[in-house]
Amino acid sequence: MIKISELEKIYRTEEVETVALNKLSFEVKEGEFVAVMGPSGCGKSTLLNILGMLDDPDAGSFLFNGIEVAHFNERKRADLRKHNIGFVFQSFNLIDELTVFENVELPLIYTGVKAADRKKRVEAVLDKVQIMHRRNHYPQQLSGGQQQRVAVARAVVNNPKLILADEPTGNLDSSNGNEVMQMLTDLNEQGTTIIMVTHSEHDSRYSHRIIRMLDGQTVTENILV
């Protein structure tokens, strides 16, 4: 599904050049659950942004379902992204001014799904993450665990082929964290590919494979399954 080779990303300021990704190469097959680990500043987030098509690489190749997307323009990337990729963030990134329902509905609006259809799908997914009873609440009125469940619901509502999770349990206590990890596992079992950046060895054990990074390069790959 994803094949990156010789991927490079360099951040420049006036004085310093920081190499975030240094000729990074790996492959993720459809249906895989991959954890990316490594110390702070090793390039995990940069990698995730490029995989999520939020950022473009300076060099190298990025094949998504066999299509070269490394040099796609903003509009094409946005189009590919909204139909194929869901995001889960450490800090949830829900919009404070929108209700739970409206937050989850957002990706469907941007992909042009009709209102009646949207309602059905949002309700179904809210049911699945067991937050239906709080559909009209605002994010600030929910606990962290509940907020992250909403965020997961928002990530999957469009039935993406790929979910990118950035430290999804980082802001949660262990029981809430486990719940979220279980949800991701369930989604993976239903066929969604998942790439997750994490610091937690515990969480990484939910994955099939761990890619360990250091200074923008892959150090090791452990296959768990």
Next chain:
Amino acid sequence: MIRNYLKVALRNLWRNKTFSLINIIGLATGLCCFILIALYVLDELSYDRFYKNSDRIYRISSDIRFGGAETKYPFTSDMMGQTLKKDYPQVEQYTRIYNSNGSKLLKKGTQFITETRVAHADSTFFDVFSLPAIAGNAHTALYEPNTVVITETTARKYFGNVNNAIGKIIETDDNGKTLYKVTAVIKDIPSNSHFNFDFIFSMKNVNYQWGQYGSHNFHTYLLLKPGITPEAFKKNFDQYTDQYVLPEAKAYLQITSMDEFQQSGNKLEYSLTPLTGIHLYSNRPFELSPGGNIQYVYIFSAVAIFILLIACINFMNLTTARSANRAKEVGVRKVLGTERKNLITQFLSESILTAFISCILAILLAFAIMPLFNSISGKTMSALHIFTPAIIPVLVLLPFAVGLLAGSYPAFFLSSFRPIEVLKGRLSSGRSNGSLRSALVIFQFATSIVLIAGTIIIYRQLHYIQTKNLGYNKDQLLLIENGYALQNKLEAFKQDMLQQPGVVSGTISSYLPIPSSRSDNIFSGEQVIDAKNGFSMQEWVVDYDYLKTLGIELIKGRNFSRDFGTDSNAVILNEATAKTLGYTDPVGQHIYKSGMGPGSAASYTIIGVVKNFHFESLKRDIGMVGLFLGRSTGFVSFKMNAANAPAILKYAEKKWKTYAPEMPFSYQFLDAAFNNVYRSEQRVAKIAITFSVLAILIACLGLFGLATYMAEQRTKEIGIRKVLGASVGNVVTMLSKDFLKLVTIAFCIAAPLAWWAMHNWLQDFAYRINISWWIFGIAGVLALSIALFTISFQAIKAAVANPVAALRSE
């Protein structure tokens, strides 16, 4: 403590340069408008207040209707002033002004020049109006005939200096040639006086049939004794009318009482106009100078206040919108033990400091654009007017007032934050007071839309006036003034001109459809004229070529013709008069002009009827006018081809100089003279457009600030939305929608308001445009597009930003 406040305030201004700039520029512009308009309004209100007894001086005005429409004159008869003084002890003094022509030819050296600021006045003129003399004794100066009082500037112009002037002789063209001796020199009359003369000649030289009560031709002023109210004195007018006007009217009309006169639908009513109200309230035809208008004073005052409010609202909006950024500071200060009132003082000192800086900028700005403002407003104010005693306290207090007005809400709002919530970041980002901010934005845009719509309507009305079919053709008509100066060579001059290529036709007449000579008389369709069948009609003396030259259309009968020997007893009427007479075919019928005593009415044969033409301002209905064949030599007018105009003018001047080398050659074009009639409306249009542009600019400045702030506040949200697939268009729409909603609401409020205001303004015009809906459409769309343009700049900037950066800044 105050130093600490000022220090923090200055640093805050410096740190947030964009917001400070928006605040200061907005406030400075608003204040500058306010200062300029305030000066304008104060100047308008100051008219005629400098006379010592200005509160006791009244002008007698007369409302007269005879047959046709009512006319409001600023005139009385020649006898009225002296009769009132003789009969009523309440009158301390009276004086009359007479300026029938409005201009005279005066000899300076060997050349005659046209002086327009001239009048004849009674010797009591200076007893009523306290105009100080700097040479001679003004109070006795006009007692003798052939005397004249001149102003300081005029004395310098004619005689080099003031002391030289006394006893000198001035030659005028009155009755061919009349000499006047300068008996006093007065200080120049201040520009804020409703009359402005350079020469005041003795009344005794006016060639007039003295002793009349019925003919109204004199501006008469009464100085009432202290304690006499005009309301009380006015009651005497009925008695005066019965005692003096009625007996004289009986000689012309078959009437027995004033009641009978009035029952026939006629009117003769006198009133007292306070001297200080003439400029702004009177506004009658034939005033001594074109007056101001209290309505405009109100409108401009409102505009000044609204512009200042818009600027203050920017300040309030931006400051409260940025409250989240200041919240942490408030929290820390509170935790450290600052009391609320100290915080309020701190925030207020910030806003007062901002207002103070803005005020200084505004004064500098006012200085810079004063000449421009003068040219727009038609005033001659010096920028130094800003520092007159009346304004200085205002200038000192203004920064405090504006600072308090604009700063109090933010100050109370910011200082009310609870420290714990603020420090824990629980304050939702400045949205809590969004509804007030929305209301303020609505207010700003409603004001702007009213101004835009108003401006469009004023311009359309002016355009309507300029392009309306006036019933005559005002284009390419050259008017050469003072035709009488050529005396018996005038006809030769006209013939010479007609030989020139490009000159189509020419006519000699003092009566033109612009401010020029007017004379009316009592006419009737019956030989015995009474209150019922009599009417007052303009009596215009014209020549054979008048209709042709002015392009006035004859709809019945014929023009004057040399083929008919009897045309000196013929008259051509306008439609309005024909309609009043009621004949199905008026041609061949007779009308009669009243004369002294029964049976003395003169008879005229109606030979033609012309289509109605607008001979007065379009503010008035078309009245009755009759054209009579004769000689009146005020103007020689030529219809010509535009292409030949320069050559024709050159030739005219050359010819003029050969016929009358001492006489000034002066000319105007009819269309320009016509436009002059609407100068005050044109002025208002210019002022309106200037200030609506400014109001919009200031409102947009605030909107820009708010949009910047909103985009900043919603960076994270925008980032999330983009990650979820929002396009740039989605984000721009989202950011703009809220503002556009506000502008739409503003439109709904503004449209009826603007309609109402402009409907009232248009009532001034007898001939006016309809207010069509699309004017509001344009105003609304314009405001909307300007708002959209302002917002989209920020919105697009926010929308194209990389979402990664927004999301990382957690």
